Amino acid sequence: MNIIFDLDGTLIDSRCRLYRLFQKLVPESNLSHDSYWSLKRRKISNETILIREFGYDEAAIVRFVADWMGLIESTEYLVLDTNIPGIHESLGRLRIDANLHVCTARQQRKAVVDQLDRLGLGRFFSNVMVTEQIRGKEEMIGALPDLSSTDWIIGDTGKDIQVGQALGIKTCAVLTGFLSEESLMPYSPDLILPSVADFRL
Ligand SMILES: [Mg+2]
Structure with missing residues (x-):
């Protein structure tokens, strides 16, 4: 078996890690941990949040995704997992x-x-x-x-x-x-x- x-x-x-990284990359965000996760748990992606809430264009989203992938598995962020x-x-x-x-x-x-x-x-x-x-x-x-x-x-x-x-x-x-x-x-x-x-x- x-x-x-x-x-x-x-x-x-891993929710704290993902929320903290989102806030770092989107300093203008005033989403709380709970409000961010209530969007995500309804299958609303980071990209959609960035377009809808913060008016990101395509180039800004490409930069966000590259920064996200570069940092999401860094030691600095992985230590937030419990x-x-x-x-x-x-x-x-x-x-x-x-x-x-x-x-x-x-x-x-x-x-x-x-x-x-x-x-x-x-x-x-x-x-x-x-x-x-x-x-x-x-x-x-x-x-x-x-x-x-x-x-x-x-x-x-x-x-x-x-x-x-x-x-x-x-x-x-x-x-x-x-x-x-x-x-x-x-x-x-x-x-x-x-x-x-x-x-x-
Ligand atoms: Mg999973």
Whole structure:
């Protein structure tokens, strides 16, 4: 049995990191943490927020995206991430019956491995898959030699659910990340949970 976990918004809470970076790159923004995330959780992208709220043109958005990608995985920002409450107990229990894997679309593998170790999470996983924006999650998970229809993928976005459905495995959405329950429901995951810490086999 395999369980594949997304990283940001699933195993760890990255909301503070993303909000702080948005505020740094858009100094004119007076959005609070909660108002920023209430837009994002309704699937309103940074680009749309920048156009609608701050009148950004195409060139300014291109600059924003380049700066965002350059800084979002820097040590300065990654230290803002925290463990989802109860995650150590939950992973300790699940790994008795399953092989646990991480699969993330982050850009830099080393930063992922270092962060998992810093947060005391690395020891739970037999495999850390990082797409580095070169490969797809579907391709990487699909290459697991013993993947079966009773395995699970757990993530906080519609993309994670679509990956699981394409691979014919079970899908669980969690509400600790980037999307609200209303935004996740249209993807029809097998399960929607408040947090990955609530997941039971
Ligand atoms: Mg995520």
